[in-house]
Amino acid sequence: MSAPERIPPRSVSTDAAAAELLAQGELTVRGRIREASNAALYCTVSHEGREAACIYKPVAGERPLWDFPDGTLAQREVAAYEVSEATGWGLVPPTVLRDGPYGEGMVQLWIDAAPESELLALVDAEEPGPGWKAVAFAEVDEGRTALLVHADDERLRRLAVLDAVVNNADRKGGHLLPAAGERLYGIDHGVTFHAENKLRTLLWGWAGDPLTTEALAALDALQNALKDGAPLGARLGELITPAELDATRARVGALLESGKHPEPSGEWPAIPWPPV
Numbered sequence: 001m002s003a004p005e006r007i008p009p010r011s012v013s014t015d016a017a018a019a020e021l022l023a024q025g026e027l028t029v030r031g032r033i034r035e036a037s038n039a040a041l042y043c044t045v046s047h048e049g050r051e052a053a054c055i056y057k058p059v060a061g062e063r064p065l066w067d068f069p070d071g072t073l074a075q076r077e078v079a080a081y082e083v084s085e086a087t088g089w090g091l092v093p094p095t096v097l098r099d100g101p102y103g104e105g106m107v108q109l110w111i112d113a114a115p116e117s118e119l120l121a122l123v124d125a126e127e128p129g130p131g132w133k134a135v136a137f138a139e140v141d142e143g144r145t146a147l148l149v150h151a152d153d154e155r156l157r158r159l160a161v162l163d164a165v166v167n168n169a170d171r172k173g174g175h176l177l178p179a180a181g182e183r184l185y186g187i188d189h190g191v192t193f194h195a196e197n198k199l200r201t202l203l204w205g206w207a208g209d210p211l212t213t214e215a216l217a218a219l220d221a222l223q224n225a226l227k228d229g230a231p232l233g234a235r236l237g238e239l240i241t242p243a244e245l246d247a248t249r250a251r252v253g254a255l256l257e258s259g260k261h262p263e264p265s266g267e268w269p270a271i272p273w274p275p276v
Contacts, residue, residue: 018094021047022107027056027100038062038073038190043100045107057190058105065191067198070241073190074106079239080166080189081108083248086225086232087218089158091186097239111185117178119156120202122146133205136271150205154212155184160203161215164262165222165251166192171201172272193240195247197265200272206261216256223252 025047033040039061045054059072068076074097081095095108121132125147128134132149140146150156156176163171169191177185191198211219225232226249236245255262264270 015090015094017050018052018109019096021045021050021052022054022094022109023096023098025050025052027054027107029056029101039102041102042110043107053110054107055110056100056102056105056107058100058102060103060105062190068191068194070244071239074104075239076192077106077108077189079236080162080168080192082232082235082239083166083222084162084186086222087158087162088221089162089218091155091159091162091184092189093185093187108187111177111179111187113177114179119151119153119176119178119184120173121149123149128205135202135204148202150203152205153184155182156203157206157212158215158218159184159186160201160206160261161211161218161255162186163201163203164199164255165219165248167194167198167247167251168192169194169198169200169268170272171203173202193244193248195241195243198268199262199265200269202271204264204270207263209261211255211259211261216259219252219256223249223256226252 022045025045027043027045029041029043031042033042039058041056043054043056045052057074057077059074062073078095078097081092084090084092093109093111095106097104098107100107122138122140123129123146128147128149131152133152135148135150137145138148166189168189170188175186175188177187179185224230227233233245236248
């Protein structure tokens with residue numbers, strides 16, 4: 001019997017195959033990711049001679065959140081993937097909602113991170129160096145402060161736009177996965193799409209800066225895709241509430257109208273804690 005064909009870490013050519021495998025394959029739990037705040041299981045998924053590693057987050061293992069009372073973390077994770085795909089940027093690994101060993105949950109292709117890629121840093125300086133964007137000053141020990149910076153990287157900039165659209169309330173450093181082929185992925189989108197402004201992120205380096213031409217084109221495409229009767233609008237209607245869908249449309253419209261990256265509102269902590 002031949003070994004199953006492994007689905008490689010995501011590339012454009014394997015998107016459809018990975019999504020099909022995640023949706024139709026047999027899930028086998030291999031272990032639990034203990035660092036996760038909700039149940040997160042490391043699995044393999046196999047179907048018709050193909051196999052891939054994935055993460056399975058059953059709805060039954062979700063902790064209730066007082067500020068996100070509607071829907072489920074799993075539904076919002078899938079909704080973030082759908083929006084990412086509609087931008088054409090592919091910033092979220094293939095993600096599906098399906099039944100599994102512990103009931104319905106989110107299943108996402110596992111991405112092996114490239115640890116040598118440096119995207120965040122703390123520096124003893126007043127200003128960021130070349131190739132870096134300032135986020136905020138942070139207390140590191142015994143009253144000493146350091147400047148938190150992130151890379152001035154077009155992949156991060158795209159992710160900052162996506163986070164603004166999905167209203168990501170928890171973009172931490174540990175949710176950034178640089179991968180092979182110079183790709184970058186964002187994961188853990190369970191606290192997104194709230195109808196109120198809850199954007200909380202480490203990617204404030206472009207706050208107030210003009211959006212790129214590429215970002216404006218992606219937002220224009222999103223605006224059309226989110227209209228009533230359009231495929232993305234219909235799909236999100238199955239995953240988030242009507243109020244959350246309307247708020248998503250409003251955020252896209254506001255970004256197009258301003259033409260700028262959003263700035264912290266002052267009504268909500270701007271940076272997640274812990275930041276990593």
